[in-house]
Amino acid sequence: xxxxxxxxxxxxxxxxxxxxxxxxxxxxxxxxxxxxxxxxxxxxxxxxxxxxxxxxxxxxxxxxxxxxxxxxxxxxxxxxxxxxxxxxxxxxxxxxxxxxxxxxxxxxxxxxxxxxxxxxxxxxxxxxxxxxxxxxxxxx
Amino acid sequence: xxxxxxxxxxxxxxxxxxxxxxxxxxxxxxxxxxxxxxxxxxxxxxxxxxxxxxxxxxxxxxxxxxxxxxxxxxxxxxxxxxxxxxxxxxxxxxxxxxxxxxxxxxxxxxxxxxxxxxxxxxxxxxxxxxxxxxxxxxxxx
Numbered sequence: 001x002x003x004x005x006x007x008x009x010x011x012x013x014x015x016x017x018x019x020x021x022x023x024x025x026x027x028x029x030x031x032x033x034x035x036x037x038x039x040x041x042x043x044x045x046x047x048x049x050x051x052x053x054x055x056x057x058x059x060x061x062x063x064x065x066x067x068x069x070x071x072x073x074x075x076x077x078x079x080x081x082x083x084x085x086x087x088x089x090x091x092x093x094x095x096x097x098x099x100x101x102x103x104x105x106x107x108x109x110x111x112x113x114x115x116x117x118x119x120x121x122x123x124x125x126x127x128x129x130x131x132x133x134x135x136x137x138x139x140x
Numbered sequence: 141x142x143x144x145x146x147x148x149x150x151x152x153x154x155x156x157x158x159x160x161x162x163x164x165x166x167x168x169x170x171x172x173x174x175x176x177x178x179x180x181x182x183x184x185x186x187x188x189x190x191x192x193x194x195x196x197x198x199x200x201x202x203x204x205x206x207x208x209x210x211x212x213x214x215x216x217x218x219x220x221x222x223x224x225x226x227x228x229x230x231x232x233x234x235x236x237x238x239x240x241x242x243x244x245x246x247x248x249x250x251x252x253x254x255x256x257x258x259x260x261x262x263x264x265x266x267x268x269x270x271x272x273x274x275x276x277x278x279x280x281x
């Protein structure tokens with residue numbers, strides 16, 4: 001897999017769906033990344049072990065894929081670091097206030113046909129598209 | 141959780157991270173290419189979502205049939221759509237469009253020690269902490 005083809009997103013999507021399914025069965029929870037990560041920051045969270053191990057696996061699996069396949073290692077940063085810091089704050093705050101991100105709402109919630117997740121996914125896709133549209137026109 | 145289960149969940153995390161990398165979702169240009177509907181639109185993210193939603197949705201249907209009550213599965217029933225969900229999702233989208241990172245890909249890029257991720261992830265943790273500590277967004281699902 002040196003060259004990126006349409007098979008990349010198809011295979012990757014199937015892997016993400018299967019991994020989410022496995023994590024749901026093992027944890028009994030919806031394994032959205034923002035929820036898994038965010039609740040590690042709450043002292044009272046009782047089930048921290050699987051959350052930390054799942055995220056460690058995620059980082060390791062990505063690192064291994066970057067090393068193995070050129071098509072996985074493509075990385076083209078688009079924004080200055082100052083913008084990335086602001087983006088991180090907004091993503092962290094918004095995903096926890098909104099109860100999920102692209103995985104918890106977008107993959108798991110939509111996959112189960114939950115109306116709140118479908119609404120959230122349409123909203124964050126919409127504001128993300130509007131932000132990209134405006135960024136290219138406003139930024140100096 | 142027992143050690144055997146934790147090893148399996150390490151594997152699940154590994155598959156998730158591999159999926160993000162193989163699909164190209166760790167490349168901000170590809171994600172922003174999808175979000176940029178007025179430019180040269182990149183459909184990859186839509187294919188990723190379709191595959192993941194399909195596998196997860198079908199898998200949960202089968203597991204509910206086959207596994208019955210022996211499996212402890214989340215209900216998947218929608219909560220009422222409240223202001224927090226609408227405002228939070230809207231703010232998340234603005235951050236996603238600004239950076240081209242959502243939480244999974246940001247964490248995955250830590251695996252290559254990329255500067256954007258090393259800055260984005262701590263900022264994301266601060267944002268999460270504020271939402272949970274001061275806006276009541278820490279209830280267990």
